[in-house]
Amino acid sequence: MAGVQTAVELRQQGWRGHITVLGDEPHPPYDRPPLSKAVLLGAAEGGEDVDVRFDVDFAALDVDLRLGVRAEALRADKHEIVTDTGVVPYDKLVLATGAYAVTLPGTAGLENVYPLRTLDDASALRPVLARQRQVVVVGAGWIGAEFATAARQAGCPVTVVEAADRPLAGALPAAVTEPMRAWYGESGVDLRTSTPVAAVDPGEVVLADSSRLPAEAVVVGIGARPETGWLGGSAVALDEIGAVRADDRLRTTAPDVYAVGDCASFPSARYGRRLLIHHWDNAVQGPRTAAANLLGGDEPYDPVPYFWSEQFGRFVQYAGHHGDEDTMVLRGDPEAASWTVLWLRDSTLVALLAVDRPRDLAQARKLITRSAVLDPAVAADPAVPLKDAVR
Template identity: 70%
Template sequence: MSSSDSARRTVIVGAGMAGVQTAVSLREQGWGGAITLLGEEPHAPYDRPPLSKGVTTAAFDVDFAGLDVDLQLGRQATALSPARRTVTAADGEAIPYDHLVIATGAQPVTLPGAETAHALRTLDDAVALRPVLEAKHDIVIVGAGWIGAEFATAARQAGCAVTVVEAADRPLAGALPAEIGERMRGWYAEAGVDLRTGTTVAAVEPGAVVLADGTRLPAGAVVVGVGARPATGWLAGSGVALDPGDRSVLADDRLRTSVPRVYAVGDCASFPSARYGARLLIHHWDNALQGPRTAAVNLLGGDEPYDPVPYFWSEQFGRFVQYAGHLSPADTVLWRGDPDGPSWSVCWLRDGALTALLAVGRPRDLAQGRKLIERGARLDPALAADPAVPLRAAAR
């Protein structure tokens, strides 16, 4: 790298997994210039998944000083000026950049009129919920998605009485087909969780949640887990193209934005997938881990496409659930094992090729299936449906 290159600065906005991994990847890939990493929270960067998977915290094991990364905590970005190549912080300082990486993640969707309800996104959220669990309060969780199920699991393990309220008619309605989500309904009952589907919250009052049908649920605490939206409001007027629906940064397949020298990674960015023929917005840990490497390579002059097989995992009600790929309603569903038993998998096939897989207590299926999806492998349906046959042996 030339001396002029070493004088340049990459600014990364967001100090979550995606932002931290971008800084690490830039150094690993040979970036010799300055790196400034802006974190909105005052805490040292930490891993978010454990916040719901047991309400624990885990700081990243990264030597920022050793990597010569200027980590600035408590610095919220409020505006971007591509013409000046500056990011404006909340205190008014304009921070210059030569390259910029947007990694501001996502913000939890709030419940109108529920200002006292807890979210579960930040370290402060987790800290606020610990005494709730220790006091064994009656807890009402709004949302039966992945976050809601994981926190319900932690709350039951802590000895709390738990009610989960879901507007849809089943758990995970926004993530999985009805025939899958309905199989998970019984998990709540087994764990002693009162699951109420097809109903909405009308009001949150001191000590109670009032449902749309007038039912009053005792609530020492209310936790809202109804999804998250990309944290991109600070980009208004910058020229960075956003999706008009979900407000994600519209990155291309190299994770470049519509503005030169500006990249986007993690929960705040969507990208086109040639593998699935769709634009994907992935709010999962693995995407925040993989994307930064590709962004770093391309920022340094490479030409590497980003088209991963999406992956995530969840622990809920004593079950280890993993998912890889991206399904569509037109895909053929193939079951492996008894869905009423302790371990089973579901495969989705498109024109005979494996496109997605959900594994409950079958990590080997997931590991093999993920590789088959990456290869675009076609499966023999009869062999794939036999849970005694290794999934890789079903590949044609």
């Protein structure tokens, strides 16, 4: 998404020179969110194919799209990329290599272990759902929940194991995630928290307490890391987890090199910290800024992060960014069908999680963008529109 959007933005913003897009996958560029949603849900509902390709006419845009070409090194001093098919020179370069799925140690080569990151990953998992295999999902994060949802709809027995004490422990506080635990049981999923995986053997998963779970398929959803190993030793600075350290104009530390999407972090003046956002909206918004600056502009990049997740019959949306120091305000009952959580920093709205309350989300994004100050007591009343809680 980020690479293709950059090419589209360059054309829309007036660039008429040559554009080359390199991609290491053999498939035409595609949309990633449906891989854990519509693609798998299509399999659950009868095996219909879901077209996830971008609706982009590369020929009409005069974009040289080269598929199956993997970048192996960057020679920033020579303005060259070394690929597995040869050297590609550039005047300006945008890094949009995304992220890769983290794997479980000791599972390399096991045929019954699946990540869920790419189109090929989703295609490999479709037969698992179609044959109603017994599935163990490792990780109760966003991807784990979405796959468990599709697998249950397909009729698969599903167990989700999570090393932390609750779902989404790394993303949300316990007061928010604890009510989500019930969603698993309601859908017939056996959720086991505080349960690290010790090993995966053929046909089963061995847990840290030595218990064993039968598993015809093991789906791993324990996070992703920036796909930047090929930049090692180059002039592009990386952080401790390998993300490209872009500045607030999405420039890297190498001349004429920018970075967008899952592979890059950037400093946010809005939140006073560096952000690494692995979500679709960032891959759409970042290219607009990168293209403008590549063409001579001077635009800062400081979006309100946004993502959504469809799981267990619920539509979950999140906007903004919160920290432990922020004040949490419940807007509705988390045991109910729909509810919202707000995070305030000195009464300024900085983030929101909405469960089946899209109107709250739509209003909150605008309020966060303009740093609106809310009356917490008024904002806590779900019957009052959020915009009416502004002081």
